[in-house]
């Protein structure tokens with residue numbers, strides 16, 4: 001991290017990137033790092049590939065997050081990937097990231113492929129923890145909005161401090177962030193409690209589609225394109241659905257298929273106590289953490305479910 005801090009001090013013009021289809025950790029970490037660099041008097045752009053989750057639109061400057069079409073023609077002295085396990089996960093920015101001479105990779109996935117020229121990879125609860133520690137190392141003052149962003153990052157990647165990765169370091173970092181006066185009830189209500197009537201109805205569809213396999217140890221659901229259309233929900237606002245399947249009594253592995261294009265599905269995987277769903281996701285063009293991961297599959301729905309269940313059985 002010392003080497004990374006040194007580069008951040010020396011250089012002036014940064015592009016911050018995260019994984020495609022960004023989640024709370026990616027967005028919170030990326031936006032926080034932008035603010036930290038700006039506090040140091042630097043120029044920094046944060047850009048994503050994919051849609052932004054509606055639930056995070058209470059964050060300041062959310063609408064200013066860059067899109068590929070605005071960014072790809074611009075030049076940067078240094079590119080920084082945060083919460084990106086592998087360079088392929090940079091999506092549309094892969095080329096832009098790699099063309100930079102100084103490429104920084106800050107991540108918390110155990111499977112990280114060390115694709116930067118400077119890498120800091122530590123298997124902690126959220127990338128937001130590493131960004132917080134970097135800010136402390138740089139001696140940059142953290143304001144309330146930055147603390148809010150880092151809290152969002154940490155809270156979303158630990159299931160609101162409820163997963164096995166919610167260790168002492170997670171809780172110590174969170175407690176330090178609380179010291180900056182952040183509004184936890186507002187953050188939690190917005191992210192975990194409030195939902196639109198359409199989101200509630202789509203949840204009903206996901207629950208209705210849920211089936212159990214392997215004596216109830218595997219739970220599977222799906223959402224088809226027509227379900228998204230009927231409920232007027234985009235695929236990017238469906239992060240929470242998988243939690244309801246994971247929480248079924250007796251389930252170890254939960255999976256949900258979300259149809260992104262006709263016959264093409266994004267898959268979310270979760271496990272409760274022992275199954276390595278990072279390994280499972282790796283069989284389906286994906287990856288992630290041992291208790292939470294994602295991948296993709298193509299084909300006819302029932303056939304796709306059968307193939308998923310067959311592989312999942314080897315992990316329980």
Ligand SMILES: [Mn+2]
Nearest residue numbers: 025083127157
């Ligand atoms: Mn993360």
